[in-house]
Amino acid sequence: MANISYKDAGVDIDAGNDFVEAIKSDVKSTFDKNVIGGIGSFAGAYALPTGYKEPVILSATDGVGTKLKLAIESNKFDTVGIDLVAMCVNDLICNFGTPMFFLDYYATGKLVPENAKDVVAGIAEGCRRSECSLVGGETAEMPGMYSNDDFDLAGFAVGIAERSEMDTVSNVKEGQVILALPSSGVHSNGYSLVRKLFFDKLGMSLDSDLNGAPLVDTLLEPTRIYVKEFKANRDKITALAHITGGGIIENLPRVLPEGMRAQISKDSIKVLPIFEFMSQYIDEEEMFRTFNMGVGMVLVVDGENVEEICNNTDAYVIGAMIKGEKGVDLI
Structure with a gap:
């Protein structure tokens, strides 16, 4: 042998x-x-x-x-x-x-x-x-x-x-402003639902057109990295939340103290086209609890720092901190 x-x-x-x-x-x-x-x-x-x-x-x-x-x-x-x-x-x-x-x-x-x-x-x-x-x-x-x-x-x-x-939670106060840094796409969460929708329910292929581009290119767009924006503004940021699985609803409360609630205007969020398309087939609540919806990183900042941060990044205002049970209101 x-x-x-x-x-x-x-x-x-x-x-x-x-x-x-x-x-x-x-x-x-x-x-x-x-x-x-x-x-x-x-x-x-x-x-x-x-x-x-x-x-x-x-x-x-x-x-x-x-x-x-x-x-x-x-x-x-x-x-x-x-x-x-x-x-x-x-x-x-x-x-x-x-x-x-x-x-x-x-x-x-x-x-x-x-x-x-x-x-x-x-x-x-x-x-x-x-x-x-x-x-x-x-x-x-x-x-x-x-x-x-x-x-x-x-x-x-x-x-x-x-x-x-490191103790960012205790520094979050009523009246502070909530900023969004845009995502580059779906990022790296929710792809089991993505695959279920596009390939099983809709019968699309990787080469199918979506908003003028092959679907695969949109879905494989790499996750945006926010390190440089953080480094450039760290002394002006109170808290940050990475918006991954669970969306804004699940991730933003992780940096909030008891008695503080985030009030976010849904209309202010710059929803990406792929999420607008998916929203035709998935309930809005499910979308916001699964995907970033166009917001990859959330910053909590003092009002006096908003203009400077927005001027040197692509951040924009989506809400404010109020008193209340710890959590998020999408209004």
């Missing part, structure tokens, strides 16, 4: 090594002066930035969900990496964390190096947009656990904050 190898079992070590070599330039393009060492060590190393009185390390982890299925079905892999970074770093800044470094986990039934390289190129692009370094990752080839065509992603972002800046 002939001997068998790891490759016979479905794991190609040589292909994995070639993949690591292929992504080195993308990974190195994200490095800043605090990265210690290069690629291939057992652990990524990063020197803590100086200048903090009482530094606190923050971490966030997330995935891309069933948006990955669209990438796989359309054979478009260059944007889901941006989504992965965005979902993590956008959470970090809500606790006033400045992203420092990122790690990724890529699991698949069979490694297709060119596809995986596109994914990592997207992760590197996301890191550049969020000004954090990609210091490590794991690529796991697991035949039998995943089908050959499938893969999954997980991301891990680490940031730093001044401890005194």
